[in-house]
Amino acid sequence: MIEASLMQPLKEDRFRFACNKSLPCFTKCCAKLNLVLTPYDIIRLKNRLNCPSGYFLENHTTSFVDEAYGVPIVHLKMNDDETRRCPFVSPDGCTVYDDRPGACRIYPLARAASKVYESHRTGEYYFMVRESHCLGFCENREWTIHEWVNDQGFDKYNAMNDYFLDITAGRTAKSINTLTEQHLKMYYMACYSLDEFRRFIFESTFLKRFEIEQDVIRGIEADDVELMKFASRWLTFSLFGEKTITARNP
Ligand code: SF4
Ligand code: SF4
Numbered sequence: 001m002i003e004a005s006l007m008q009p010l011k012e013d014r015f016r017f018a019c020n021k022s023l024p025c026f027t028k029c030c031a032k033l034n035l036v037l038t039p040y041d042i043i044r045l046k047n048r049l050n051c052p053s054g055y056f057l058e059n060h061t062t063s064f065v066d067e068a069y070g071v072p073i074v075h076l077k078m079n080d081d082e083t084r085r086c087p088f089v090s091p092d093g094c095t096v097y098d099d100r101p102g103a104c105r106i107y108p109l110a111r112a113a114s115k116v117y118e119s120h121r122t123g124e125y126y127f128m129v130r131e132s133h134c135l136g137f138c139e140n141r142e143w144t145i146h147e148w149v150n151d152q153g154f155d156k157y158n159a160m161n162d163y164f165l166d167i168t169a170g171r172t173a174k175s176i177n178t179l180t181e182q183h184l185k186m187y188y189m190a191c192y193s194l195d196e197f198r199r200f201i202f203e204s205t206f207l208k209r210f211e212i213e214q215d216v217i218r219g220i221e222a223d224d225v226e227l228m229k230f231a232s233r234w235l236t237f238s239l240f241g242e243k244t245i246t247a248r249n250p
Pocket of ligand 1: 018020025027137
């Protein structure tokens, strides 16, 4: 998460920025971060590292229930030494560049999104993150927000992350505060620990208890992104009682 004092509203759609290896600040931004990972970030990183989601979560993340959102949030663990550098940074830059988290892609912007519950319309707002060590603002390359989002491949991340807005967006603090310890464990598993969630679906009585479309079953068996989308449906049903899934008659 970014300190609020560093976030500046964008006065206009255009901004100047460029990042490259020749800058003296190169990779300085990849340390001492409270870097929140979304479910889609975790899919990209664990596949990049070719490891199961449980291994990735145990070795590379910490988690806690965020007071503002009332649900578990996952952070990338920085190296446990005085540098507190990101485990994926090298002198040549990011070693997971093509699969770097959304927050790294969109920097020096940050996105806040909200969903209007009744219409399911997403509203989004971009802020500029001004950190004193970052010299990218002194460069002359000019961007619009749209150009930057596309150039950094952030549009796909937006679409994926918005599945998770569906779960809690527009709900009152009161409804989220009624979530039990068991609900929060389910939220964590379905959002982040996808291999475990897949086992929960296929190795329990789940498919006997709920009517799930055959094409969805095939999708979630083979594809992490399809499983992630289904997790959003499942949590909306199991945590908030919406009719996104049908229970079979006992
Ligand atoms: S210009 Fe900014 S984003 Fe690029 S390496 Fe320097 S500090 Fe990091
Ligand atoms: S994931 Fe890559 S871009 Fe993001 S902080 Fe780590 S090294 Fe830097």
